[in-house]
Amino acid sequence: MRFVTTFFLLVLVLVLVLVLILLVPTRAPAQGWSCTPDTTVPVVTQNGNQWNVQMASDAHHGAVVVWQDRRNNQSDKLYVQRIGADGSTLWADGGIPLASTGGYQYYPQIVGDGAGGAFVVWQDNRDGTSYDIYLQHVSAAGEMLLQDDGLPLCAATGHQYYPKIVPSPGGEVIVAWQDKRAGNFDIYAQRVNVLGDLLWTPNGILVCNTEFDQVDPVVTADGSGGAVVAWSDYRGASGFTDIYAQRVKWNGGNAWKQNGVPISQATNNQWNPQIVIDGESGALVVWQDRRNSFYDLVYAQRVDSNGTRTLPENGTPVAPVEANQYYPKVTSDGSGGVVAVWQDNRGGTDYDIYAQRMNGAGQMLWSPGGKALSVATGHQYYPQIVRDGGSCVVAWQDRRSGSYDIFSQRVDLTGISRWDSNGVTVTNSPNDQYIPQLAGDGLEGAVLAWADFKLGTGSTDIFANRIGSNGLLAGGCFRTFNQDSLAKRGVRIRKTISLMPNEGNVRDTVFGRGVFSHGLVVGHERYDSSDHYGWIYYKKSYYIRRTLPQIGESRGFDRKYDKPFLGILKNPSLYRYNNATVGEQIALKLNIAASDVGITPASLGDLKYRDESNPGDRLNGLSLRDLVLRVDSMLTNWRAYPGLDYNQIGSTLRRINHAFDGPMDTISLRPMTIAPTNTLFSLNFLVPNTDPPAEIPRFVAAEGLPDEENGFRLAQNYPNPFNPTTTIEFNVATPSLVSLRIYDLTGREVASLLDNDQLDEGFHAVDFDANNLSSGIYFYRIMATPRNVAEKSLTLVRKMVLLK
Numbered sequence: 001m002r003f004v005t006t007f008f009l010l011v012l013v014l015v016l017v018l019v020l021i022l023l024v025p026t027r028a029p030a031q032g033w034s035c036t037p038d039t040t041v042p043v044v045t046q047n048g049n050q051w052n053v054q055m056a057s058d059a060h061h062g063a064v065v066v067w068q069d070r071r072n073n074q075s076d077k078l079y080v081q082r083i084g085a086d087g088s089t090l091w092a093d094g095g096i097p098l099a100s101t102g103g104y105q106y107y108p109q110i111v112g113d114g115a116g117g118a119f120v121v122w123q124d125n126r127d128g129t130s131y132d133i134y135l136q137h138v139s140a141a142g143e144m145l146l147q148d149d150g151l152p153l154c155a156a157t158g159h160q161y162y163p164k165i166v167p168s169p170g171g172e173v174i175v176a177w178q179d180k181r182a183g184n185f186d187i188y189a190q191r192v193n194v195l196g197d198l199l200w201t202p203n204g205i206l207v208c209n210t211e212f213d214q215v216d217p218v219v220t221a222d223g224s225g226g227a228v229v230a231w232s233d234y235r236g237a238s239g240f241t242d243i244y245a246q247r248v249k250w251n252g253g254n255a256w257k258q259n260g261v262p263i264s265q266a267t268n269n270q271w272n273p274q275i276v277i278d279g280e281s282g283a284l285v286v287w288q289d290r291r292n293s294f295y296d297l298v299y300a301q302r303v304d305s306n307g308t309r310t311l312p313e314n315g316t317p318v319a320p321v322e323a324n325q326y327y328p329k330v331t332s333d334g335s336g337g338v339v340a341v342w343q344d345n346r347g348g349t350d351y352d353i354y355a356q357r358m359n360g361a362g363q364m365l366w367s368p369g370g371k372a373l374s375v376a377t378g379h380q381y382y383p384q385i386v387r388d389g390g391s392c393v394v395a396w397q398d399r400r401s402g403s404y405d406i407f408s409q410r411v412d413l414t415g416i417s418r419w420d421s422n423g424v425t426v427t428n429s430p431n432d433q434y435i436p437q438l439a440g441d442g443l444e445g446a447v448l449a450w451a452d453f454k455l456g457t458g459s460t461d462i463f464a465n466r467i468g469s470n471g472l473l474a475g476g477c478f479r480t481f482n483q484d485s486l487a488k489r490g491v492r493i494r495k496t497i498s499l500m501p502n503e504g505n506v507r508d509t510v511f512g513r514g515v516f517s518h519g520l521v522v523g524h525e526r527y528d529s530s531d532h533y534g535w536i537y538y539k540k541s542y543y544i545r546r547t548l549p550q551i552g553e554s555r556g557f558d559r560k561y562d563k564p565f566l567g568i569l570k571n572p573s574l575y576r577y578n579n580a581t582v583g584e585q586i587a588l589k590l591n592i593a594a595s596d597v598g599i600t601p602a603s604l605g606d607l608k609y610r611d612e613s614n615p616g617d618r619l620n621g622l623s624l625r626d627l628v629l630r631v632d633s634m635l636t637n638w639r640a641y642p643g644l645d646y647n648q649i650g651s652t653l654r655r656i657n658h659a660f661d662g663p664m665d666t667i668s669l670r671p672m673t674i675a676p677t678n679t680l681f682s683l684n685f686l687v688p689n690t691d692p693p694a695e696i697p698r699f700v701a702a703e704g705l706p707d708e709e710n711g712f713r714l715a716q717n718y719p720n721p722f723n724p725t726t727t728i729e730f731n732v733a734t735p736s737l738v739s740l741r742i743y744d745l746t747g748r749e750v751a752s753l754l755d756n757d758q759l760d761e762g763f764h765a766v767d768f769d770a771n772n773l774s775s776g777i778y779f780y781r782i783m784a785t786p787r788n789v790a791e792k793s794l795t796l797v798r799k800m801v802l803l804k
Contacts, residue, residue, distance in 0.1 A: 032087030033466045033474035033681045037405075037425040041087045043449060043462040044079065044095050046071035050462045051451045056112040057439040061085035061681075063447040064118035064138065066108040067462050069095070078105045078122055080138055083447060083464055086682045087474070091142035098136050099149035101126040105134075109165045111173060112439075113194075116140025119173045121163045124150070131159045133177050133204075135192060146196040153190045156181040156203045160188070164219045166227060172199070174227040174248075176207065176219040185213040187231050189248055200252035207246050210235045210259040214244070218275045220283055222305070225250030228283040230263060230273045243270045243287050245303055256307030263301045266291035266314040270299070274340070276332040278360050281305035284338040286318070286330045298325045298342050300358055311362040318356040319370035321346050325354075331387040333413055336360040341373070341383045341394050353380045353396050353423075355411060366415035373409045376400040376422040380407070381434075388440030389690065391418065391469070395426065395436040395448050404432040406450050408467055418692070419471035426465055426473065429454035433463070444469035444690045466681055468688035470603060475680025475688050478607075479600040480591045480660040481506060483549035483583045489760075501672070502664055504545060506594055509672050511541035515593040520544065522585055523557055523636035525568070533557065533636050534565035536572060536582065542763040543571040544590070550574065550583025554646040556638030570718060575767035576725055581646050584653030585631050591657060592624055594674075601676050606689045609656065618644075619652055623689050627656075659683055714782050714796035717768070721801040724771040728753070728780055734761050734791065736784040742768065743779045750778070758787075775804045 034040055044050045048070035055065045062084045068076045071094075079095030099105060103126040110120045117139040123131040126149075134150035154160050158180035165175045171194035179188040181203075188204035208214050212234035219229045226249045232241040246260035263285050264270045272288040282304040289299040291314075299315035319325065323346035330340045337359040343351040346369075354370035374380050378399035385394045391412040398407040400422075407423035427433050431453035438446040449464040468475035485503035510516070516538075523535030534557040538544050557565040560577060569577060595604035605625040611617050618634075618641075619627050631649060634641050662677035680686060715729040732738060738759045742751035750773060753766045768780075778800050785793040 033679055034087075035472065035474045035477035035676070035679055037428045037465075037473065040427050040429065040452075040463040040465045041083065041089075043081050043083065043089065043464050044069070045455065045461040046094055047457070047459070048073060049459045050079075051460050052108070053435075053437050053449045053451060053462050054108050054110045055437045055439045055447065055449050056110045056118050057442065057447075058082060058116045058118070058140070059112055059114050059442070060116055061441045061443065062090075063439040063441075063449070063464075064110065064112060065449050065462065065464070066098070066110050066118075066120050067095075068106065068108065070459075075102075076104050076106060078108050078120070080118070080120060080142075082116070082140070082142065085441070085684070087464075087466060096138070096142050098122070098138075098144075099124065099126070099134070101149050103128060106131070107162055109163055111165050111167045113137065113171065114167075117145075119165060119167075121153070121165045121173075121175050122150075123161055123163060123177075130157065131161060132156075133160045133163050133175065133190075135173075135175065135196075137194070137196070151192070151196050153192065153198070154179065154188065154203045158182070161185075162216060164217055166219045166221050168221050168227070169223075169225060170194070172225075174219060174221065176217040176227070176229045177204075178215045178217055178231070179204070182209060184209075184211070185215050187214045187217050187229060187246075189219070189227065189229060191250075191252070205248065205252040207248060207254070208233070208244065208259045212237060215241075216271070216273065218273050220275045220277045222247060222281045222283075223277060223279070224281055226255070228275065228277070228303070230275045230283070230285045232271045232273060233260075235259075236265065240267070240269045241271050242266075243273050243285060243301075245275075245283065245285060247281070247305070247307065255305075261303060261307045261309070263287075263303060263309070264289065264299060264314045268293060272328065274328055274330040276330050276338050278302060278304075279332075279336040280360075284330075284358070284360070286328050286338060286340045287315075288326060288328055289315070289317075295322065295324045296326060297323075298328045298340060300338065300340070300362070302360055302362065310360075316362055318358060318364065319344070319354060319368070321369050326351070327382055329383055329385050331385050331392060333357055333359075334387065337365070339385065339387065339392050339413075341385045343381055343383060343396070344370070347375065350377070350379045351381060352376075353383050353394065353409075355385070355392075355394065357413065357415065371411065371415050371417075373411060373417060374398070374407060374422045378402075382436070384436060384438050386438050386440045386446060388442065388446065389444040391444050391690070393438060393440065393444075393446040393467070395438045395446070396423075397434045397436060397450075398423070401428065403430075404434050405429075406433050406436045406448065408438075408446070408448065410444070410469060410471065418469075424467065424471050424473075426467060427452070427463065429463075431456060441466060443687050445475070445688060468680065469690045470606065470688040472603070472680070472688070474682075476603060477601060477676030477679050478595070478604050478660040479662070479674055479676045480604070480657050481587065481594070482654075482657050482661050483587045485661070486587055486590055487545060487548035489545060500664065505672065506599055506674065507544055507590055508541045509599060510590055510593045510597065511544075513597045515597060520586065520589060521632075522582055522589075523632050526636060530567040532566070534560075534567055534569060535636050536569045536577070538571055538586075540763070543765070544586060546573050546765055547571075547577075548583055548586065550578050550586075551580050552578030554581040554650040555579060556641070556644070556646060557635045558638050571727070571765075573727060573765060573767050575769075576727065581631070581635070581650035581653065584650050584657055585628060585635070587657045588624065588628055588653050592628065599672050600674050607680065607686045608689050609652070609685065610687050611652075611685050617648075617652070619649070623691075624656065655685065659686060712784060712794045712796065714798055716798060717780065717800045721803040722770070723802065723804050724773075725767060725769050726800065727765055727767050729763065729765045730782050730796075731763050732759055732761055732784050734786045734788060735759065736761075736786045738764075739783045740766055741781055743781065745777055756785075770802050773802060775802050777801055
């Protein structure tokens with residue numbers, strides 16, 4: 001008795017474990033970028049603070065990151081790390097030091113070199129007395145390409161602070177900084193080529209040295225080998241700063257009047273300038289302005305290549321509302337204008353994130369008061385912006401949930417936000433995350449990095465994540481199924497727990513939810529030209545199961561083996577038609593449908609195929625929805641695609657179908673939901689779609705599996721008449737021993753297709769090859785003997801015609 005009780009307890013435990021497995025909705029994604037905001041990529045997690053992170057694109061969908069580092073109780077040093085497109089760190093664990101000298105290394109600034117590496121500039125007091133400006137070029141492999149410990153751009157007496165760097169044509173860079181060699185702070189600049197040669201005067205050329213201090217320079221290239229520099233200027237002797245600018249020519253000479261032209265001389269402070277090129281060797285300058293003593297507003301001015309201001313004197317407000325507008329950041333719109341973003345407390349309680357686009361004529365192209373990117377509760381601080389392609393990605397630190405998290409938004413150049421209202425959560429790890437930086441990923445998304453207290457040590461580390469143009473972290477996590485798995489017979493889910501559902505259940509459920517209510521078509525239905533073109537039609541999930549997997553010769557619908565492929569081919573089995581490209585096309589259509597109805601994660605069909613190694617691929621740049629339509633055309637309209645390599649098309653489809661496949665280890669039953677297996681950005685041939693997602697039909701989920709005709713049924717063979725092959729379909733109501741035989745008109749048995757074969761309930765089909773028979777009328781008879789001996793045997797007979 002005790003043994004029986006123990007046995008049943010063990011069975012109960014096993015059942016409960018299986019139930020828990022079946023109900024698990026998700027599983028941990030692969031290493032690299034993460035699809036969930038609570039899991040992010042550690043860039044560096046050394047002891048002590050790592051902070052003041054800066055970053056630049058590596059031109060290969062990843063980024064190069066630099067930060068200040070106080071590991072091992074040392075004074076601040078600078079370290080760099082490259083993060084690959086898939087989220088892997090490519091250089092030494094913990095980063096590579098830029099210089100091994102003593103002293104402090106502060107205020108790093110970085111630009112990409114366009115080849116996977118970056119230029120980094122910083123202020124450095126290695127001599128122990130004053131700060132100087134140093135530069136290093138780090139290759140894509142993490143090698144230091146300039147002299148050891150960095151190239152001195154300026155080692156003049158006195159302090160040199162706050163360098164800013166901008167790329168210039170030919171792989172050069174231009175750096176500007178504030179400089180105290182003459183007692184007050186002045187503005188200096190230097191141009192450096194890719195070899196580390198200083199192209200202007202040693203220790204830099206003088207940009208401005210008028211009375212009092214000039215501080216906080218910003219710089220943009222002028223497109224002609226020179227630069228435009230802007231700064232905050234105390235020359236008015238009022239104790240307040242104004243904004244001035246100067247254009248430096250390619251040879252280091254000043255193009256405008258000595259000590260620069262005024263951008264704004266309004267009362268009170270104008271400060272925190274930002275600058276972008278206008279495309280005509282001039283610049284647009286944006287700054288924070290306190291001319292109204294009650295609040296700061298963001299102002300803008302354009303100065304042309306001659307140093308002439310083209311907008312109203314002292315600039316124009318980009319969003320004239322009563323509010324404090326702080327911390328503006330800018331990017332070029334690529335058309336001679338500027339996109340600015342800032343934090344704004346016009347609601348009177350907390351700060352939100354607003355943006356505005358202004359063209360070169362000073363016209364505000366979005367809402368007059370600016371475009372709201374986030375008006376969530378709590379403070380949103382320190383926005384950053386980068387333009388990538390036809391849109392801008394913005395990131396900020398956000399306190400809507402109590403602690404500071406990182407959020408992001410993509411806004412296109414028409415002012416439409418493309419992601420969730422109030423932004424997408426990039427990270428919501430424990431404790432605070434703050435002051436994010438970002439770099440465009442080349443696909444209208446971004447790589448983001450920030451200082452993070454998540455580890456709870458009391459000091460900050462650097463973490464990162466990548467967000468796709470679709471607004472999904474890591475581009476999204478997805479799930480696909482391959483031909484082999486979709487060919488499985490679905491497991492019947494009964495009231496008592498049996499086997500775990502399989503990929504066959506996915507196929508059946510797709511049909512059961514009405515996605516292919518009128519059947520699944522491969523190729524184009526060309527009823528107008530059925531004597532020239534062919535296509536395939538599958539009525540039910542059952543026919544899909546018996547047609548997969550297809551591994552035969554890849555080809556268009558030009559022929560069926562040795563005969564022309566004309567008109568509609570209904571529900572062919574592998575015996576009647578076997579084409580690897582067709583099999584992969586069926587699998588991809590099922591994968592997209594499973595995503596659309598929520599069996600697998602959404603938006604699979606919106607992803608784009610992109611094979612950078614084969615730019616001539618005819619499928620490149622297509623969303624998966626459009627790709628299956630193109631392949632349908634290639635199959636049916638094969639005459640329009642001369643010389644097409646159908647093997648390559650089939651390989652592409654197979655590559656996509658295997659992109660996110662994996663074991664069926666996590667599933668929920670009602671409604672059927674299957675966890676993702678892989679991140680988009682772990683692949684190199686699928687990318688997010690920058691276009692708005694397609695409108696997905698709303699399918700109503702049916703209860704259980706697709707309805708099948710009940711009872712014992714024998715269908716008419718098809719085609720009929722036939723030559724020399726045909727298909728016979730039947731349904732059995734319960735598991736049975738089934739015989740299927742062919743007879744001629746005299747009653748003589750001429751073929752036995754099934755001979756007391758054990759079959760489960762449901763639809764079945766058998767192909768019959770009459771190649772050895774002569775033309776005439778034949779009969780086929782099925783007899784089913786249920787395994788349940790209490791049920792009687794059943795027999796049905798139909799007629800068929802063989803015409804040769």
